[in-house]
Every structure is written in C-alpha cells, then in structure tokens.
Amino acid sequence: MAIGAHPDDVEIGCGGSLLASSALGHEIYIYVATRGEKSGNPVIREDETRKTAELIGAQKLRIADFRDTLLKRDGELIDSIESFVKEVEPHIVFTHTANDQHHDHQAVALSAVEACRFVPNLFCYESPSAKNFQPQAFVDISSVISKKLKLLDIFWSQRGKQYLRKNAIVGLAEYRAFQTRVEQIKYAEAFEVSKVCMSEALSLFSVPVFARELELSKSPISGERVEQ
C-alpha cells in the first residue's frame, strides 16, 4: 500500500516499486489525501491519478477529500488513513518521509506512522521537497524504469514542473542504485525505514491470514477487531 498527500507523490516516490511489485502479482492499494487543487484543476488531477493507478494495476485507489496545503497531523487525517489500512490490511506500506519541507507531506508522514501502527513494514519515500533524507533501504527498479517514466507522463497537467523532468527522475534512480554498491542494480528507489519486521526466514513479515482470523474471534462484537 502506498500513501501520498497529493496526486503524483506516490508515483514519484515509489512508483517503480509499485510497478515491480504489481508485476510479481502483489496487490497494490493507493491512498491520496487531496486532489491537489492548488496546483491545477482537481478534476483533471484526480483523473490523472486514476489513470496511473490503472497502469500500476492497483486493486483500489482511495482519494480522500482533504484540502490541498491544509493538511494537519490530526485525528481526522489519521482516521481517514487508518480506515483504508483496516480495509486492505497491507503487509508493507510506503509513505512520505517526515524529513520533508512540504508541510502536507510531513502531516501525512506523521499521521501514517500512527495509522499504520499494526502494519509490520513501513517505509518512507523521498519527494523533491525532502531534505536530510537518509535512506536505509533500496528497491531495484531497473526492469521498470521506462514504465515509471510512462507513469509520470500521465501527469500532463504538471508537465512544467522541474521535478518531473525525465533526466531528474532517471538521474536520481541511477544515483540511488549507485549508493547500494550492488552492481546488478542499475536504477533504484530509496527509502527510510520506519519499521521492518522479518520472519524467521528473514523475509519481510506478512501477517498470516489465520492470525487475523484469530484476532477477530477474540473480539466481543462479531466482525469487529479490538484495538487499543
């Protein structure tokens, strides 16, 4: 699952990772907090977001109704993200880094940490406005870098934006790949690690379905989960 403040945040930050995961058959869910109305026509921006979700092969896209540039880390935003998290039960979540100068991005980053407290793996992606970003995890996106560029082409309404220039996107992916010092990785997306849980086999932990069912059966109200 990926979480972003505005249309295009998720695609820039972790679009390659989503494309690569989707190609492997993983289910993809995307949450966007606003329609980005401060940077263009919200109807067009929503439409562009739907098209990118389709190209990624996302199972579900949730575009919430928060106002662009007015996001705050508060109960309303946390609840909105959390309701989607409960609905889709992700094993891995990608969201903004809190080391971001855009206050909307910061608000989403901080809210997501709380909304995803029961998710085993939480990674934070970089945006063009991120500062002091210190990646600890890298995803190889070499096989999907061209598709990531196609994905970003869909944001036609934002075509004048410097951060969407292809050489900037490719250059960053190449630089992040270089940082891994793993020769086979030609292009990468980088992440700060908020939380990682590994299985005994040292693979990223997935919550087994039976564990979730067990949790449900403990609930005094049928079908509702008890959480503190």
Ligand SMILES: [Zn+2]
């Ligand atoms: Zn943004």
